[in-house]
Amino acid sequence: MSLAAMDRLLPPEGVPLYFRVAGVGVRTAAQLTDILITGAVAVALFLLSVAFDLVTPFTATAIGAMLFFVIRIPYYAASELVWNGQTLGKRLMKIKVVSADGQALTTQSLVVRNLMKEAEIFLPGTMVLTLTTDALVPSLISLTWILGVLAVPLFNKRRQRLGDIIAGTYVIHLPKPVLLPDMSETNRPLTATQSSYQFLSHQLEHYGAFELQTLEGVLRSANRAKGPAAYKQQKETLAAVFAQVRRKIDYADPVPDADHQAFLEAFYKAQRAFLEQRQLFGDKRKDKHHTAENGDVQ
Amino acid sequence: MSERDLIRSARFRQEREDDWRRLSNLVDKAEGQGLHRMSFQEARDLADLYRQATTSLSIAREISLDRGLLDYLEALTSRAYLSVYAPQQRLGGTIRRFLTSGGPRAMRSSWRVTLLGFLCMAAGALAGYLFYFDNPEWFYVFMPSDLAGGRGPDASTDYLRSAIYDEEDTSGLGAFATYLFSHNTRVAIFVFGLGAFLCAPTIMLLFYNGLILGVFYALHIDRGLGWDMFGWLSIHGVTELSAICIAGAGGLKLGLAVLFPGPQTRAAALRAAGHDAVKLALIAAMMLVVAALLEGFGRQLVQDQSTRIAIGWSIGALWLLWFALGGRKRS
Numbered sequence: 001m002s003l004a005a006m007d008r009l010l011p012p013e014g015v016p017l018y019f020r021v022a023g024v025g026v027r028t029a030a031q032l033t034d035i036l037i038t039g040a041v042a043v044a045l046f047l048l049s050v051a052f053d054l055v056t057p058f059t060a061t062a063i064g065a066m067l068f069f070v071i072r073i074p075y076y077a078a079s080e081l082v083w084n085g086q087t088l089g090k091r092l093m094k095i096k097v098v099s100a101d102g103q104a105l106t107t108q109s110l111v112v113r114n115l116m117k118e119a120e121i122f123l124p125g126t127m128v129l130t131l132t133t134d135a136l137v138p139s140l141i142s143l144t145w146i147l148g149v150l151a152v153p154l155f156n157k158r159r160q161r162l163g164d165i166i167a168g169t170y171v172i173h174l175p176k177p178v179l180l181p182d183m184s185e186t187n188r189p190l191t192a193t194q195s196s197y198q199f200l201s202h203q204l205e206h207y208g209a210f211e212l213q214t215l216e217g218v219l220r221s222a223n224r225a226k227g228p229a230a231y232k233q234q235k236e237t238l239a240a241v242f243a244q245v246r247r248k249i250d251y252a253d254p255v256p257d258a259d260h261q262a263f264l265e266a267f268y269k270a271q272r273a274f275l276e277q278r279q280l281f282g283d284k285r286k287d288k289h290h291t292a293e294n295g296d297v298q
Numbered sequence: 299m300s301e302r303d304l305i306r307s308a309r310f311r312q313e314r315e316d317d318w319r320r321l322s323n324l325v326d327k328a329e330g331q332g333l334h335r336m337s338f339q340e341a342r343d344l345a346d347l348y349r350q351a352t353t354s355l356s357i358a359r360e361i362s363l364d365r366g367l368l369d370y371l372e373a374l375t376s377r378a379y380l381s382v383y384a385p386q387q388r389l390g391g392t393i394r395r396f397l398t399s400g401g402p403r404a405m406r407s408s409w410r411v412t413l414l415g416f417l418c419m420a421a422g423a424l425a426g427y428l429f430y431f432d433n434p435e436w437f438y439v440f441m442p443s444d445l446a447g448g449r450g451p452d453a454s455t456d457y458l459r460s461a462i463y464d465e466e467d468t469s470g471l472g473a474f475a476t477y478l479f480s481h482n483t484r485v486a487i488f489v490f491g492l493g494a495f496l497c498a499p500t501i502m503l504l505f506y507n508g509l510i511l512g513v514f515y516a517l518h519i520d521r522g523l524g525w526d527m528f529g530w531l532s533i534h535g536v537t538e539l540s541a542i543c544i545a546g547a548g549g550l551k552l553g554l555a556v557l558f559p560g561p562q563t564r565a566a567a568l569r570a571a572g573h574d575a576v577k578l579a580l581i582a583a584m585m586l587v588v589a590a591l592l593e594g595f596g597r598q599l600v601q602d603q604s605t606r607i608a609i610g611w612s613i614g615a616l617w618l619l620w621f622a623l624g625g626r627k628r629s
Binding site for chain 1: 352365377490565
């Protein structure tokens with residue numbers, strides 16, 4: 001999964017949104033999950049009907065055949081219709097089918113993408129099992145065909161298989177909104193006599209947005225640390241980051257060991273306020289190399 | 299911490315956070331129970347709050363460097379977008395619309411490929427017929443043994459006659475179900491699905507099925523059972539073979555879109571062709587179910603030769619009537 005696999009969509013509100021395209025791996029996992037679930041249910045139902053002696057052996061084969069048919073195309077089409085583009089496997093993997101034009105999924109597009117599933121997934125899947133070295137030439141031909149079918153999603157940006165292209169759909173990771181606390185609002189009581197840490201503007205000139213957000217990540221994980229071992233490791237990380245920041249910005253005043261996190265939080269807040277203000281004035285600083293890029297401006 | 303201590307982007311967040319959380323709850327609700335089951339108030343709030351969230355997102359992208367906040371807003375707005383603009387479609391009426399207008403219209407607009415599908419199979423049948431009279435050994439080459447059920451050039455004429463007229467010892471449902479998943483359904487699915495691979499697999503499969511039909515029919519003509527065979531095949535075959543040809547037509551449509559996309563890109567041409575092709579596939583599926591019912595019940599119950607022919611072809615005529623007249627606008 002590369003970061004580049006984002007799909008841009010422009011809603012009528014004019015604010016572009018970015019969806020993470022689901023890769024071949026996660027979709028294969030969802031497909032396998034579906035096969036396992038439906039297979040288990042079908043076998044259970046079949047055994048149940050046999051165990052209760054409800055049916056003659058001949059009807060039992062018929063029921064078996066019926067179940068085997070239903071867990072293929074009808075199951076996928078029906079579940080995607082009912083759950084708006086998600087089968088059970090897709091729900092477990094938190095992925096979803098969406099329409100490429102950003103509109104609602106239509107019945108016909110869901111039916112066609114699942115009809116193609118038979119030719120694109122199940123047929124090559126069963127053909128893999130028939131590959132033998134005894135019949136070399138037919139095996140090679142079917143292998144080429146299988147690889148060709150499997151390669152289709154790899155050659156377009158949205159990882160669409162043939163059925164997706166015909167239906168005009170693709171599969172995304174369902175975005176999960178989790179609101180984390182704002183790291184600039186923490187107010188840690190200081191252990192030392194000092195009431196707060198102050199930074200001068202020349203000390204805030206060094207870093208850009210990338211370093212700021214990396215620091216944000218470090219501070220967030222420091223708050224999450226649980227257990228003595230993790231706590232000790234966090235302490236060491238913070239001490240290392242602190243030493244680095246202090247050397248870079250030339251902070252002369254003494255800082256007690258217990259205050260490392262408080263110092264970094266104070267620095268984070270001051271740095272963010274500074275960078276956000278610069279950004280408002282049109283001076284976006286991507287990372288610490290910003291002075292080299294905008295050397296002529298300053 | 300007092301208000302003044304907060305930096306600008308933190309104040310921005312503080313002022314709007316409650317609305318975001320409310321939106322998040324509404325989105326969960328819309329995804330859980332569906333937009334159409336929400337109250338008017340809630341549905342309106344969802345749309346309003348979504349628009350506010352897009353504004354928040356576009357401001358936050360400009361003024362905030364808080365990765366946590368940005369990620370949250372991106373995810374929240376995308377999710378809200380999906381529940382506002384791409385909600386669960388209501389399924390009621392879909393089937394009625396398909397039966398009264400969509401299906402027959404798709405058939406009429408793609409009569410050329412449908413004809414092509416029928417021609418492929420007919421050519422196969424003719425070839426099979428000629429092959430048999432060239433040398434009956436060809437029967438064993440083309441006919442899969444499980445499909446023949448003991449019938450072949452070496453079987454006696456009495457045996458062939460009994461296969462046509464004798465009641466098989468099976469319950470109606472059992473025969474229906476086993477039949478449904480047997481040979482023809484699989485063939486129909488494949489001729490449709492494989493069509494996108496440049497038409498070739500579909501044409502070959504249709505031709506091959508024609509071959510099977512041809513040698514099988516030729517065998518019975520050879521034994522003077524041609525007319526009996528015609529009745530045996532007619533009762534369900536008219537519907538069933540048409541279903542396969544129509545599914546094949548759907549596949550051919552897809553293949554032709556890949557081969558000759560015209561001024562569009564191939565993907566766009568495929569999408570446009572898929573619109574009608576899927577309807578053809580659904581019609582074929584419907585016809586196969588009807589054919590299975592006819593095979594399961596009709597063929598065993600109706601033993602009379604001319605009744606069989608009458609039933610088979612009148613149902614065929616009904617299909618044709620539906621394709622020709624369904625969904626036309628009254629003027």
